Amino acid sequence: MPPTSGFTVSRVLDAGCGLGHFRVPVREIFPRARYVGLETSDYLCRRFGWVQASIAGYAPKEGFDLLFCHDVLQYLDDKSAVRALANLGRLSRGALYFSVLTAEDWRRNADRARTDSGVRLRPAAWYKTRLLRHFRPVGGGLLVRRGFDPLLWELERPWTKGS
Numbered sequence: 181m182p183p184t185s186g187f188t189v190s191r192v193l194d195a196g197c198g199l200g201h202f203r204v205p206v207r208e209i210f211p212r213a214r215y216v217g218l219e220t221s222d223y224l225c226r227r228f229g230w231v232q233a234s235i236a237g238y239a240p241k242e243g244f245d246l247l248f249c250h251d252v253l254q255y256l257d258d259k260s261a262v263r264a265l266a267n268l269g270r271l272s273r274g275a276l277y278f279s280v281l282t283a284e285d286w287r288r289n290a291d292r293a294r295t296d297s298g299v300r301l302r303p304a305a306w307y308k309t310r311l312l313r314h315f316r317p318v319g320g321g322l323l324v325r326r327g328f329d330p331l332l333w334e335l336e337r338p339w340t341k342g343s
């Protein structure tokens with residue numbers, strides 16, 4: 181399949197959006213796109229008008245060109261997180277920006293004074309195995325749906341010395 185150069189972002193889902201920090205940059209970069217914030221919190225949905233549903237079961241009629249799922253899945257139990265990862269695959273028709281706190285992040289990277297404890301600390305491999313069923317990582321937390329081949333300039337792709 182040839183690289184996709186004319187990728188249009190018309191629908192964006194921020195899964196577990198919290199305060200919706202991605203909303204303003206999405207509006208600036210993709211002014212014509214519809215941003216949907218998805219949340220389980222009653223308070224945040226009332227306050228900001230987000231769609232109230234769990235990532236594990238949200239099933240809109242149409243998919244999304246760009247998904248965000250940032251700092252959310254460590255709050256879900258194993259069964260719900262498995263369903264959420266499969267659902268991200270179903271909801272995506274383009275790219276996913278994904279980040280989660282892993283066991284290794286907690287050991288080595290997180291500032292524990294500013295990071296929620298009492299969450300599910302899973303190994304990165306647990307997420308990678310499930311994400312790879314639907315997505316291909318292209319670096320920097322960005323994954324693209326399998327079968328979708330966006331045009332990336334040479335130095336935008338993952339590279340190593342000598343590659």
Ligand SMILES: C[S@@+](CC[C@H](N)C(=O)[O-])C[C@H]1O[C@@H](n2cnc3c(N)ncnc32)[C@H](O)[C@@H]1O
Nearest residue numbers: 196197198219220221233234235250251252255
């Ligand atoms: C640490 S906050 C991250 C918020 C946002 N993604 C960010 O990076 O600023 C985690 C959010 O996930 C939401 N959340 C937890 N479980 C969820 C679920 N099953 N579906 C959707 N949102 C969920 C919580 O209500 C909370 O607002």
